[in-house]
Amino acid sequence: xxxxxxxxxxxxxxxxxxxxxxxxxxxxxxxxxxxxxxxxxxxxxxxxxxxxxxxxxxxxxxxxxxxxxxxxxxxxxxxxxxxxxxxxxxxxxxxxxxxxxxxxxxxxxxxxxxxxxxx
Amino acid sequence: xxxxxxxxxxxxxxxxxxxxxxxxxxxxxxxxxxxxxxxxxxxxxxxxxxxxxxxxxxxxxxxxxxxxxxxxxxxxxxxxxxxxxxxxxxxxxxxxxxxxxxxxxxxxxxxxxxxxxxxxxxxxxxxxxxxxxxxxxxxxxxxxxxxx
Numbered sequence: 001x002x003x004x005x006x007x008x009x010x011x012x013x014x015x016x017x018x019x020x021x022x023x024x025x026x027x028x029x030x031x032x033x034x035x036x037x038x039x040x041x042x043x044x045x046x047x048x049x050x051x052x053x054x055x056x057x058x059x060x061x062x063x064x065x066x067x068x069x070x071x072x073x074x075x076x077x078x079x080x081x082x083x084x085x086x087x088x089x090x091x092x093x094x095x096x097x098x099x100x101x102x103x104x105x106x107x108x109x110x111x112x113x114x115x116x117x118x119x
Numbered sequence: 120x121x122x123x124x125x126x127x128x129x130x131x132x133x134x135x136x137x138x139x140x141x142x143x144x145x146x147x148x149x150x151x152x153x154x155x156x157x158x159x160x161x162x163x164x165x166x167x168x169x170x171x172x173x174x175x176x177x178x179x180x181x182x183x184x185x186x187x188x189x190x191x192x193x194x195x196x197x198x199x200x201x202x203x204x205x206x207x208x209x210x211x212x213x214x215x216x217x218x219x220x221x222x223x224x225x226x227x228x229x230x231x232x233x234x235x236x237x238x239x240x241x242x243x244x245x246x247x248x249x250x251x252x253x254x255x256x257x258x259x260x261x262x263x264x265x266x267x
Contacts, residue, residue, distance in 0.1 A: 031136060061140065063168055064232040071221050071228040078222055092161035099238050100231050101218025 003027040003061070005036035009044070014119040020051045022112075026058040029066030037069040038076075046080050051119055055112065057088030067100060074105045087115045125194050132171060132187040134179040134204075139171035142189040142202070149191045150198055155262060162239040163198070163260050169232040170202040170256045178204025178254060188255075196262035197241075201255045208247030208254030212237075 006026040014020050021044055029037060041052070054070075056062075077084045087109040089097060097103055109115035130145050132138040146167040150160045171187055179185040188203035216234050220226035237243045242259035 061168075063139070063165075063172060064235060065172070065229065067231050068227075068229040071218070075222055075224065075228065090161075092158065092165070096165065096235065099235070100216065104218055105222055 005033035007036040007040040024055040028061040031065035054086040130189040174204035178206030200258040203255040
């Protein structure tokens with residue numbers, strides 16, 4: 001019933017020249033998304049990954065279990081000295097992420113271009 | 120539905136995660152018929168989904184032999200949603216989640232559902248069923264809520 005979560009990793013450089021790891025998600029982000037969300041993140045090389053950008057453009061449904069996975073990622077990122085940012089959330093999920101406090105630990109941007117310009 | 124004639128729609132879901140999306144879509148359809156703006160429909164969808172997830176996971180303990188009832192009733196400018204399970208109901212409503220405690224490992228990363236429900240609708244109450252069964256959460260969302 002839940003749409004499978006797909007995740008893709010892109011390595012790009014910001015206009016300022018910083019390497020950025022973009023995790024592009026597609027589908028639902030729910031309790032069944034652990035491997036796609038956390039597994040993909042945990043597969044990144046810790047030493048060379050300093051900036052992580054989450055792409056939610058193709059995600060339509062995120063529930064509290066999915067939010068918990070994002071928080072677990074933020075915990076691991078904080079412990080690894082990484083900075084996490086995100087873009088592509090709908091206005092509703094931007095509000096939800098703000099309500100639960102995720103914005104305190106992950107900067108949200110309206111688009112990839114705006115995010116990259118800031119990194 | 121602009122004549123605001125009282126209307127009731129019922130859905131029964133299997134206690135299987137993912138089926139909350141059926142209730143979510145039904146609630147969205149009813150709210151749109153009542154004239155709720157898109158932003159409030161999105162609020163309702165998340166609140167209904169979270170209520171159903173709680174009912175499936177914590178009320179019916181993922182027992183697929185049990186179903187979750189969802190009753191949507193429109194009266195005047197309000198939509199009431201009851202999500203009914205076979206659990207004993209909540210002992211206490213959990214405290215508001217604290218992102219700092221979560222990030223520092225002092226609080227479970229989960230546990231956002233009830234907070235979201237309360238934050239997104241105009242009224243939310245958890246009612247224990249008699250004889251330890253048929254507990255429900257009652258949500259109310261109103262058309263005339265001022266924009267945040």
